[in-house]
Amino acid sequence: MKIQTTLFGELVLLDQCTLVGSSESLGFQTYVNSSHNGTEKRKALRETASQVLNIDYVVVRTALAQNFNVLWGGLRKLWAIPVDVEWQRIGSVDGDFIECETSIYDYRNDSLALLKHKDGLTVVEIKEVLANGLKLYEPITLQNFTICPLRVGFILGDVSAPINAVYGQPS
Known part of the structure; x- marks a missing residue:
């Protein structure tokens, strides 16, 4: 606009973020329990937290089209x-x-x-x-x-x- x-x-x-309808979660799921020959051991899966970004594609498709037109139209102008x-x-x-x-x-x-x-x-x-x-x-x-x-x-x-x-x- x-x-x-x-x-x-x-x-x-x-005025509108393209990732409308998205959700982000950060989880520290760094260990997994594994069972081998009747014994359970904790095994390090990764050293960092996992980050998940879920996007509703139907909602984002419309937002991307609108924002692309705004971006292209104002490519060499000042932005707020x-x-x-x-x-x-x-x-x-x-x-x-x-x-x-x-x-x-x-x-x-x-x-x-x-x-x-x-x-x-x-x-x-x-x-x-x-x-x-x-x-x-x-x-x-x-x-x-x-x-x-x-x-x-x-x-x-x-x-x-x-x-x-x-x-x-x-x-």
Whole structure:
């Protein structure tokens, strides 16, 4: 999705992870009991934990197509990418100040934040980061939403390499 900002101009917002409907598990199944000639012994199977990623192929197929079009359309443009591990819930806001925790979250002056609410997504421009919240350039009115910082960047690398397929294994 494309967004227009005063600070950075037109940006491509990557608002959805391609691994929709996926689940990841990490298990320390490092030993197995084996039985040989009536005796049971613990045998080391591996030294590291096993990681399993399950993907619903039907759901991912649609998400991949949508994200491919977004990626291709914004290949050489600036991107707004959410810092997905830094979501926090906010009760309500009516004005140009969002009261939230800023000491452990990576908000910056003259940057962006993504708000996820019941009506969709909203991008706000942060004027100043204070100890008890964020001062915005424009006032907003929202209730019961989550907020996370956005980082602005571009895709670095060679775009001349052809993309001929997306490989996946259905679970």
